[in-house]
Amino acid sequence: MRYMATYDLMETVRNTNQWLGATAKTMASYPAFSLFPNPALEWAAAWGEVTERTFERMVVKPDWGIRTFTCEDGKDHLVNVETVVEKPFGDLIHFDVSGRKEQPRKILLVAPMSGHYATLLRSTVKSLIVNCEVYITDWHNARDIPVSAGKFDVEDYTLYLMEFMKEMGPDTHVIAICQPAPLTLAATAYLAEMNPDAQPRTLTLIGGPIDPSAAPTEVTDFGHSVTMGQLEETMIQRVGFKFKGVGRMVYPGLLQLASFMSMNGERHSQAFKDQIMRVSRGEASDHDAHNRFYDEYLAVMDMPAEFYLSTVERIFKNGEIAANEFVVDGHKVDMGAITNVAVKTVEGSKDDISAPGQCVAALDLCTSLPDDMKASHLEDGAGHYGIFAGKSWRNNIRPLVLDFIDANAGPKKPVVAKKAKLKSVGTDAA
Template structure:
């Protein structure tokens, strides 16, 4: 599998499907055909439109789309995305609100590197922005990173987080969503041992696999069944000649997307079938609920082979973090060294990716942390996506997280926005 031809063949299949969709849409929409009464032409055009859009999204990095936020003075305030730290495999970015003084709450949102871009947390960022200064880890697509930039594995990922936390300072509150939860916990422990004054004030872990063996899921079952040699053989490919990362070994985003889709194949099939009928009836919109979700869901990015394989081997198979035996840059990371960073875990009762029990295991590992600095929450009826971006997040979890941050940093100040007569 580790050949450029395999990667390019997969991209060719995607490109062909996009072309077939565009062709079907154009042909079935030809004005002369409007003289016929065959309803299949509308169905064919609708199928082509949905197919072209879906396959085109797979290689497109989504835009954040956060232009402004409303202020208490009745004015909208523009939002700029600024790069705070620039690195080869990911940047630290800030959503800077114009004409607003620094907020009491400063939040570092650690985005997953599990096949999707950081924009998967768009709604999470938008919900936090009115009440906090928000910084996000914006990971890069491995296909676009030249081989000359070197490797990037779980230890490098952890050290990136350490650098980002040091840059933001000790008054930061960290929220890690899903995949980065165990590595963010390790980064915090690393700072506790090496640079205690740079530790964040609080750490919120949402739906992350701290101890994958605490509760079985399809993800953990797969990790147990397959050997590392088998996984490397079936999952790793070399980036083709079309991209800057030509020759780099990666776990392709398209393969990860295939895994995502297969987990709920019936639901996705129904969603696309219904969308085709809506398009045929003229009831669909460019930014309707289906397109808003799938424009993001289908946009996938490649991960470096070393990051993907080391995550499976060290986090899932060997459970190095769960057993408190994780090593970074030759130094053992002792999670028990965390003694003053408040830690909160959030889990969803119906989470089928990181089942309840996997994330809360972090609290047991924090043996040096007083009980009053530990908190946990299990959200009833919530799935994986809902606990950080869905209804459960909006209505219940977000207020709980902000209260936890305030309890460990002092009351936040009111937004200080200046009313002006001209637009910024």
């Protein structure tokens, strides 16, 4: 499948379905047809509207939609999305609230590179921006990155995180959501060993696969049931001529979306049937619950092939993080080097992506960290999404994380740096 024709075929199917939806909507909405009322025409127009929107949003990066914020002074302040560090495969951005005094909590949200854009964490950002300075990693769609930008694998991802942490300074509190948790732990350990003055104050790992073998799920079972050759042959495609990244090998977002949808196929099918009926009855709206969810869920991005393959091989199959055998840029990273960064893990009891036990394994890896700087929380009844963006996050987890941050926001203990030279991370490193 590693051909442009395969990639272009998927895009052709998507484009065709979008066109069919638009055509059905337009034809069934002709004014002349209103002379002969027919429920079938109303249903056809509704089907066309839902179908067009469904396939159209798959190739559009959602907007953050965070434009104003009401501060304690009772006034609405504009929120500006500012780029702090710009790099080929991802930027560090800051949500700057105009006219508001800088908040003491400076938080770096590490967003997943797992098929969705960083905007998936929009509600998480909104909940933290109330009394925090929020920064986030905004990863780019691989199909739009020219081949000349080079490769991007798990080591480059880790180096990016290190550069972002150094840019923000030692007063940073890092929160890694899901997939990047093991690499964020590695980046923190690398800084602790090589450049301790750049370490963050706290590290919170939420629902991440630190040790995937600790609690097997469908995701981990899939990783062990296929060979790397099978993955490369069936999952990797080459970007077509339509995009800037023409020729780049990627794991297509549309293929990832198909995997997501298949896990809960009946639920998604019923959701779209219900939405078509709501549209036909005039009960739907542009920002109803269905559209709010699927506008984000269906917006997918391509991942660099080397990042996807190295994640499966090194994190899931070989368990390099769990075994403390992870190597970055020729240097073996020792998680035991973390001695001065408070670490907290958060898991959901009903998480079917990163099951309980996978994330809390990080605390055992931090062998040199005092017990009073370690914490863990298991949220009863919470699934994967709920622990960082749902009701469980809003009502229980967010307050606990902020309390943990505040409890460890005091002056750091002095750390003696090891005599080692940290390589600079520039654009070429990617």
